[in-house]
Amino acid sequence: xxxxxxxxxxxxxxxxxxxxxxxxxxxxxxxxxxxxxxxxxxxxxxxxxxxxxxxxxxxxxxxxxxxxxxxxxxxxxxxxxxxxxxxxxxxxxxxxxxxxxxxxxxxxxxxxxxxxxxxxxxxxxxxxxxxxxxxxxxxxxxxxxxxxxxxxxxxxxxxxxxxxxxxxxxxxxxxxxxxxxxxxxxxxxxxxxxxxxxxxxxxxxxxxxxxxxxxxxxxxxxxxxxxxxxxxxxxxxxxxxxxxxxxxxxxxxxxxxxxxxxxxxxxxxxxxxxxxxxxxxxxxxxxxxxxxxxxxxxxxxxxxxxxxxxxxxxxxxxxxxxxxxxxxxxxxxxxxxxxxxxxxxxxxxxxxxxxxxxxxxxxxxxxxxxxxxxxxxxxxxxxxxxxxxxxxxxxxxxxxxxxxxxxxxxxxxxxxxxxxxxxxxxxxxxxxxxxxxxxxxxxxxxxxxxxxxxxxxxxxxxxxxxxxxxxxxxxxxxxxxxxxxxxxxxxxxxxx
Numbered sequence: 001x002x003x004x005x006x007x008x009x010x011x012x013x014x015x016x017x018x019x020x021x022x023x024x025x026x027x028x029x030x031x032x033x034x035x036x037x038x039x040x041x042x043x044x045x046x047x048x049x050x051x052x053x054x055x056x057x058x059x060x061x062x063x064x065x066x067x068x069x070x071x072x073x074x075x076x077x078x079x080x081x082x083x084x085x086x087x088x089x090x091x092x093x094x095x096x097x098x099x100x101x102x103x104x105x106x107x108x109x110x111x112x113x114x115x116x117x118x119x120x121x122x123x124x125x126x127x128x129x130x131x132x133x134x135x136x137x138x139x140x141x142x143x144x145x146x147x148x149x150x151x152x153x154x155x156x157x158x159x160x161x162x163x164x165x166x167x168x169x170x171x172x173x174x175x176x177x178x179x180x181x182x183x184x185x186x187x188x189x190x191x192x193x194x195x196x197x198x199x200x201x202x203x204x205x206x207x208x209x210x211x212x213x214x215x216x217x218x219x220x221x222x223x224x225x226x227x228x229x230x231x232x233x234x235x236x237x238x239x240x241x242x243x244x245x246x247x248x249x250x251x252x253x254x255x256x257x258x259x260x261x262x263x264x265x266x267x268x269x270x271x272x273x274x275x276x277x278x279x280x281x282x283x284x285x286x287x288x289x290x291x292x293x294x295x296x297x298x299x300x301x302x303x304x305x306x307x308x309x310x311x312x313x314x315x316x317x318x319x320x321x322x323x324x325x326x327x328x329x330x331x332x333x334x335x336x337x338x339x340x341x342x343x344x345x346x347x348x349x350x351x352x353x354x355x356x357x358x359x360x361x362x363x364x365x366x367x368x369x370x371x372x373x374x375x376x377x378x379x380x381x382x383x384x385x386x387x388x389x390x391x392x393x394x395x396x397x398x399x400x401x402x403x404x405x406x407x408x409x410x411x412x413x414x415x416x417x418x419x420x421x422x423x424x425x426x427x428x429x430x431x432x433x434x435x436x437x438x439x440x441x442x443x444x445x446x447x448x449x450x451x452x453x454x455x456x457x458x459x460x461x462x463x464x465x466x467x468x469x470x471x472x473x474x475x476x477x478x479x480x481x482x483x484x485x486x487x488x489x490x491x492x493x494x495x496x
Contacts, residue, residue, distance in 0.1 A: 431447065
């Protein structure tokens, strides 16, 4: 399995709205016209993003607020299968706890689909989908030539699963975390483990590994000395402190072992990223990563922005309106190698304003295929003219010197070619992800507004080209388009 690169993030929500024209065309398949026809479809995406093995990335959309089987907020995910002509409402699969073959049953407030991850866990060449299900645990839905099918329950681990090659053996491994509630000033400690791949379809890993290196276990710091007041005192090889809400995977030190960046509650009302460096059979070791906020709505992405062979960590600081890019190296990440920018970056369209929430969503991947990862940024608090908090998404480019504003693009619902109409409190851009759904070698952007249509939610898709993103033939779709439960679904809360 090639190195996993995770590209997702965050969800913030607020009020209503609906443009009648928004879903008029539905999620009709793309036609290869204009700039999108510049490259013939190659159908060659990595297995982790391809559930049916046809070479096109498949998009997963979370709808954790939806009512399923009369159970409020039971939740589901919608899978849109890619093709040479892009996405189509006719090529989809809805997955909930009420889906045939999926273990368990829909229950109120389960919020199934709040988080999920992709990867080829059984090494059969088809991507598999791991969906977090809260206290009931998680579910693996297995890829096949006909798409996702069946399901295997993972009891006890129902929050923010992550797939990567954490021991460097070429096989996909799975990290699992128990669901924890945020309570008080001190982060509680919860169960966590690593399933070494391959994982069989009856839910048995090749081995079960500790989450942390023994030098970080209960009562010791990284040097093995007695630990005093430190969050590592609350951990051992099978637990980790702080409720985990999301994660990203990449190789920041170039050692061939994937690393984890986890968004977790650090205590005292603060959320922050934590870097765990892949280490094989002994477990992960601690490292530093940027990203800290007083709320959960800050995005993180991992990718090689400066093309030096080391993945970089990009973290939004939405309350401060800034984005930090920590550059990877053989020694990992360092506070001395951080680029910080905001909407005043030379070449960045628009104006920096208080409350824009730049970086509430972050996705990092190479859109144009030039060898430098680009950064998609959600700006859900952006005002367009006099329309408050309608939201936007931006794409800034990578270069040999890191992030650059040259050629930056910003899109909102009033941008020419975009479906719908910008409305107050749409908060377009609360989540975003980059992936190649039409297999032409250029990554496409999916971005969501969970507030659209009175919190039903909707997703927009823009095509990628060799020069960036392309609005012509952009389209939007919501749960109604897919004949899925829609009332207060928060469709688009998570995207991969």
